Amino acid sequence: MTRCLLLCLTVLAAPTLAQDDEFLPASxxxxxxxxxxxxxxxxxxxxxxxxxxxxxxxxFLSGPKEAMVKGSDGHWTFTTPPLDPGLHYYMFHIDGVxxxxxxxxxxxxxxxxxxxxxxxAPDAAYYSIQDVPRGQVREIWYPSDVTGTWRHAMVxxxxxxxxDTDARYPVLYLQHGGGEDETGWIxxxxxxxxxxxxxxxxxxxxxxxxxxYGYASRPGDAPPPSGDRWAGFMRMxxxxxxxxxxxxxxFIDGTFRxxxxxxxxxxxxxxxxxxxxxxxxxxxxxxxxxxxxxSGAGIPLGGQGxxxxxxxxxxxxxxxxxxxxxxLLWIGVGTDxxxxxxxxxxxxxxxxxNAGIDHVFYESPGTDHEWETWRRSLRDxxxxxxx
Amino acid sequence: MTRCLLLCLTVLAAPTLAQDDEFLPASxxxxxxxxxxxxxxxxxxxxxxxxxxxxxxxxFLSGPKEAMVKGSDGHWTFTTPPLDPGLHYYMFHIDGVxxxxxxxxxxxxxxxxxxxxxxxAPDAAYYSIQDVPRGQVREIWYPSDVTGTWRHAMVxxxxxxxxDTDARYPVLYLQHGGGEDETGWIxxxxxxxxxxxxxxxxxxxxxxxxxxYGYASRPGDAPPPSGDRWAGFMRMxxxxxxxxxxxxxxFIDGTFRxxxxxxxxxxxxxxxxxxxxxxxxxxxxxxxxxxxxxSGAGIPLGGQGxxxxxxxxxxxxxxxxxxxxxxLLWIGVGTDxxxxxxxxxxxxxxxxxNAGIDHVFYESPGTDHEWETWRRSLRDxxxxxxx
Numbered sequence: 001m002t003r004c005l006l007l008c009l010t011v012l013a014a015p016t017l018a019q020d021d022e023f024l025p026a027s028x029x030x031x032x033x034x035x036x037x038x039x040x041x042x043x044x045x046x047x048x049x050x051x052x053x054x055x056x057x058x059x060f061l062s063g064p065k066e067a068m069v070k071g072s073d074g075h076w077t078f079t080t081p082p083l084d085p086g087l088h089y090y091m092f093h094i095d096g097v098x099x100x101x102x103x104x105x106x107x108x109x110x111x112x113x114x115x116x117x118x119x120x121a122p123d124a125a126y127y128s129i130q131d132v133p134r135g136q137v138r139e140i141w142y143p144s145d146v147t148g149t150w151r152h153a154m155v156x157x158x159x160x161x162x163x164d165t166d167a168r169y170p171v172l173y174l175q176h177g178g179g180e181d182e183t184g185w186i187x188x189x190x191x192x193x194x195x196x197x198x199x200x201x202x203x204x205x206x207x208x209x210x211x212x213y214g215y216a217s218r219p220g221d222a223p224p225p226s227g228d229r230w231a232g233f234m235r236m237x238x239x240x241x242x243x244x245x246x247x248x249x250x251f252i253d254g255t256f257r258x259x260x261x262x263x264x265x266x267x268x269x270x271x272x273x274x275x276x277x278x279x280x281x282x283x284x285x286x287x288x289x290x291x292x293x294x295s296g297a298g299i300p301l302g303g304q305g306x307x308x309x310x311x312x313x314x315x316x317x318x319x320x321x322x323x324x325x326x327x328l329l330w331i332g333v334g335t336d337x338x339x340x341x342x343x344x345x346x347x348x349x350x351x352x353x354n355a356g357i358d359h360v361f362y363e364s365p366g367t368d369h370e371w372e373t374w375r376r377s378l379r380d381x382x383x384x385x386x387x
Numbered sequence: 388m389t390r391c392l393l394l395c396l397t398v399l400a401a402p403t404l405a406q407d408d409e410f411l412p413a414s415x416x417x418x419x420x421x422x423x424x425x426x427x428x429x430x431x432x433x434x435x436x437x438x439x440x441x442x443x444x445x446x447f448l449s450g451p452k453e454a455m456v457k458g459s460d461g462h463w464t465f466t467t468p469p470l471d472p473g474l475h476y477y478m479f480h481i482d483g484v485x486x487x488x489x490x491x492x493x494x495x496x497x498x499x500x501x502x503x504x505x506x507x508a509p510d511a512a513y514y515s516i517q518d519v520p521r522g523q524v525r526e527i528w529y530p531s532d533v534t535g536t537w538r539h540a541m542v543x544x545x546x547x548x549x550x551d552t553d554a555r556y557p558v559l560y561l562q563h564g565g566g567e568d569e570t571g572w573i574x575x576x577x578x579x580x581x582x583x584x585x586x587x588x589x590x591x592x593x594x595x596x597x598x599x600y601g602y603a604s605r606p607g608d609a610p611p612p613s614g615d616r617w618a619g620f621m622r623m624x625x626x627x628x629x630x631x632x633x634x635x636x637x638f639i640d641g642t643f644r645x646x647x648x649x650x651x652x653x654x655x656x657x658x659x660x661x662x663x664x665x666x667x668x669x670x671x672x673x674x675x676x677x678x679x680x681x682s683g684a685g686i687p688l689g690g691q692g693x694x695x696x697x698x699x700x701x702x703x704x705x706x707x708x709x710x711x712x713x714x715l716l717w718i719g720v721g722t723d724x725x726x727x728x729x730x731x732x733x734x735x736x737x738x739x740x741n742a743g744i745d746h747v748f749y750e751s752p753g754t755d756h757e758w759e760t761w762r763r764s765l766r767d768x769x770x771x772x773x774x
Contacts, residue, residue, distance in 0.1 A: 032498065050482070050484045094481070095440060097439075097440065099481075099486040099489075112417060113417075113500050136525045138524065139525075162642075255549075
């Protein structure tokens with residue numbers, strides 16, 4: 001029994017530090033981890049044990065990238081200035097080696113299981129679990145002839161799905177960003193709680209939400225041409241598009257009680273997922289009628305050179321025809337996002353306006369290219385669907 | 388758009404190495420990661436970039452703990468001897484700092500998001516996804532008055548659950564080991580595929596499997612007394628027991644189409660989860676009738692001093708009465724587990740035999756205190772349930 005006891009007791013033996021009333025362990029920590037800690041005004045205390053290191057940095061993906069300070073006990077510490085509310089990815093760099101914080105739960109981002117800290121938001125209720133009827137999140141594995149593999153996806157079913165067994169529901173396909181995966185919208189985005197709360201308040205139609213993995217390759221695909229990352233990205237996007245339309249959608253419509261027509265099918269995504277959404281939906285308006293780009297939407301970048309008569313498969317050439325076919329076109333961005341991103345989304349917004357294309361433009365105040373922007377985007381987007 | 392593109396293209400830009408026919412990237416790697424690699428005979432090649440480090444080790448939880456070798460390019464490498472088939476937790480130690488391998492998917496073990504590598508097993512079909520009717524895994528959040536929190540659990544529903552909407556099913560409560568969490572039986576254990584395959588073959592009754600988080604504390608609980616880890620563990624186990632019986636089971640029976648009586652309810656667990664199972668079920672035979680301990684079962688350790696007339700709430704005092712109430716008592720262990728563990732389970736087996744208690748004793752050939760033993764345990768255990 002020794003091994004078992006060793007394991008379980010070790011986990012229980014997290015060090016107990018003197019309480020610091022101002023800072024409390026983050027909600028995103030693993031069981032028993034005292035760090036990172038968050039203060040009521042959003043400062044984050046980080047700590048890592050690296051007794052032999054010469055240099056330790058903490059790098060927030062969107063936030064401080066700073067040297068930590070070594071203490072006599074071998075722990076390196078750093079306290080951030082107040083951060084924006086929401087979830088912030090970060091990693092340690094110890095003598096040049098990028099490592100996760102073992103005190104943090106892992107959130108898949110940047111192509112790895114990254115660390116992240118949740119800074120409580122004053123308006124967090126809409127994405128927090130509440131005592132309302134709650135849907136469930138299901139994991140599915142679907143076979144794809146496109147990739148030649150089984151693929152894993154997450155599916156949110158609305159609260160009444162199990163009890164009202166005759167009802168059929170519209171479907172939102174909701175995509176993660178670059179370097180993330182199909183778990184992002186649940187773990188980081190809390191899409192299930194956002195939908196639960198919107199549906200309970202009568203603010204959104206009950207719907208199914210499908211979250212797929214946006215990376216895909218065909219069997220035996222060679223790596224992208226060396227030095228041409230763009231070609232690799234575009235090829236990947238085409239494969240994912242085929243996987244979505246030829247494998248995933250038929251599987252979902254065959255497995256769940258969906259309303260299968262285009263009028264009842266939406267797609268949205270954040271960042272890279274927004275680009276995929278625009279690319280896929282504008283080529284397949286036979287399948288989709290609602291489109292959302294959260295901090296990521298279109299090529300051409302910034303709307304420069306945007307030609308509504310030809311770009312995006314020409315769907316923007318005729319505003320009346322577009323409005324007849326597309327029930328919702330939604331784009332959004334956070335006011336604190338990097339200038340290039342803001343210019344891109346604003347440029348698209350202006351270009352669409354100039355082309356006479358009816359659309360919703362949303363700005364999330366005071367948030368960066370991070371999940372708080374996309375939680376808010378979903379909160380604004382979902383109530384406009386399937387009305 | 389720069390940030391988005393930067394992220395997604397970075398992920399696509401994994402280095403492309405010369406192919407080594409003997410070694411292939413592990414199935415447990417993240418998208419694009421070339422390491423770890425596994426050879427057909429079970430050797431594992433590890434690699435980590437740490438150009439400034441003086442010392443790098445790789446520590447397998449049950450396996451090699453060895454120094455890695457630094458190359459001129461700043462990468463440290465190590466190739467293991469052939470490992471047992473199955474999933475092996477490991478971590479790097481870089482100049483004394485424990486870090487995960489960013490090339491590996493994370494698996495919650497040892498109280499952290501650990502790395503792990505899957506070494507293909509000749510008999511892996513029974514826990515691999517197959518083209519058979521498949522159940523789904525659901526995530527639930529249940530309110531617990533015991534802990535004062537919402538708690539997350541995983542629920543496997545058998546293939547026909549959604550289509551045969553009048554059927555009710557027995558329930559197996561299946562617990563992870565020390566330092567793991569409620570995701571372990573799906574991610575590491577592949578319990579859903581094991582059940583899918585057993586049910587498709589007619590070898591197991593369709594059942595619901597509930598996987599809860601085995602750590603729990605009451606609101607405002609002070610940390611365990613300093614230096615008395617055992618007291619802390621026992622208190623934690625009592626809180627989890629109350630959470631399971633007073634919050635989780637009523638939630639499950641109220642949410643899913645269960646057969647709610649004791650005859651249709653089983654509990655099993657691995658390692659620490661086996662100890663919890665024995666403790667909880669023997670105190671609550673009004674709730675459970677099937678009991679499984681996978682490489683972890685009983686206190687007293689090794690069966691020494693085991694007094695069937697009084698230990699475990701006295702349930703072993705009368706073998707006839709025990710056999711009437713308990714439809715299955717199952718204990719098992721791997722033949723390559725540490726000697727202390729093997730003595731413990733063998734001792735319990737002998738003590739139960741001497742006390743005239745009917746039970747199943749299983750040994751997994753050639754496997755250690757690792758998930759391959761517990762996948763096999765579930766494969767042997769599940770078909771014996773609810774018959």
